[in-house]
Amino acid sequence: MRTRGVYLAGVGMFLPAAQSIESAVRQGLVPAATAAEYDLAGVAVAGRLSAPEMALSAAQEALKNSGRSPRDIGLLLHTGVWHQGPDGWGPQAYLQRHLLGDDLLAVEVRNGCNGTFSALELAAAYLKASPEIPAALITASDNFGTRLIDRWRPGAGVSYLGDGAGAVVVSTTTGFAEVRSLCSATFSEMEEAHRSGVPLFPPTATAGDALDYGARSADFQRRAEADGSWVRLLLGHQRHNLECTERALEEAGVTADDIGHVLIHSMPRQAAASYLKILGFSLERSTWGFSRTVGHLGASDHVAALHHLVSTDVLEAGDHLLLCGFSPGVTYKAAVLRVLGPHPSQKREARPSGL
Known part of the structure; x- marks a missing residue:
């Protein structure tokens, strides 16, 4: 969009x-x-x-x-x-x-x-x-x-x-x-990746069952490897990630070179580096250095990363930011922001020079 x-x-x-x-x-x-x-x-x-x-x-x-x-x-x-x-x-x-x-x-x-x-x-x-x-x-x-x-x-x-x-x-x-842009994509063929091996009813919260995403994804991979679909699904997952991000950049009228900071979900180092490499960015251009200090904040990751960039006074007018991530569904999201000026909190904190 x-x-x-x-x-x-x-x-x-x-x-x-x-x-x-x-x-x-x-x-x-x-x-x-x-x-x-x-x-x-x-x-x-x-x-x-x-x-x-x-x-x-x-x-x-x-x-x-x-x-x-x-x-x-x-x-x-x-x-x-x-x-x-x-x-x-x-x-x-x-x-x-x-x-x-x-x-x-x-x-x-x-x-x-x-x-x-x-x-x-x-x-x-x-x-x-x-x-x-x-x-x-x-x-x-x-x-x-x-x-x-x-x-x-x-x-x-x-x-x-x-x-x-x-x-x-x-x-x-x-x-x-x-x-400047907001883009979504889905790969519903992989919706089972986050529930594999778990019945749809009763809801696990009502049964008191703990959530283990690792066990579910391992079960999903085992089944996909058995029926020969694993490589196709993995490549499709990577393609949807890339296409969603590329569309967000195109609709914002910018290229990857114009992006000053990439805001991502919190991930272990290697997972974050691999994810960013698929999108054409390095770990150093991302907010991973911040997210590694707080953990995966659920739906708050990107807002927290944006707040961190604002608070550390690293943003300047004209900067472009790419926000991207994926979640169960599987859904893929990407957005591009253009910084217009200082955040209001920065204006209040500013002091006249020479005082």
């Missing part, structure tokens, strides 16, 4: 303190050999702080930085990967009550690790169709500290899972960055 006139007006993040991988190894949570192979540094751990509470903190920062008031928000989209709170309850209502109030559309979006991308696509279309609505708010948050998943052993080759939240205010008037 070629987007024009859609802006990010503010970005917010909430990250709890990180536990170092060294301490996790000492406690027996992570095998030393795996820690050395993954080359990750730390994982954000929220304890008993819930995902919606973290989302509220991130949203408050994003709204403050955007210069918008809660009355300007006409759409709230909340997303996450893991369980958000009591079953039969919606976290978006909690955010409405404590931040925005009523008389707006508020929806929870479930699209795995790519949930923020999908929320951004929906927000862009909604705002364009409703010119009387100035802005939308997107929040993403997860706390993986439950007995149904082991953040340190989510599956072979999967990054350690970190807790945290991100939020962005999307506007059709002004912002510090313009969304």
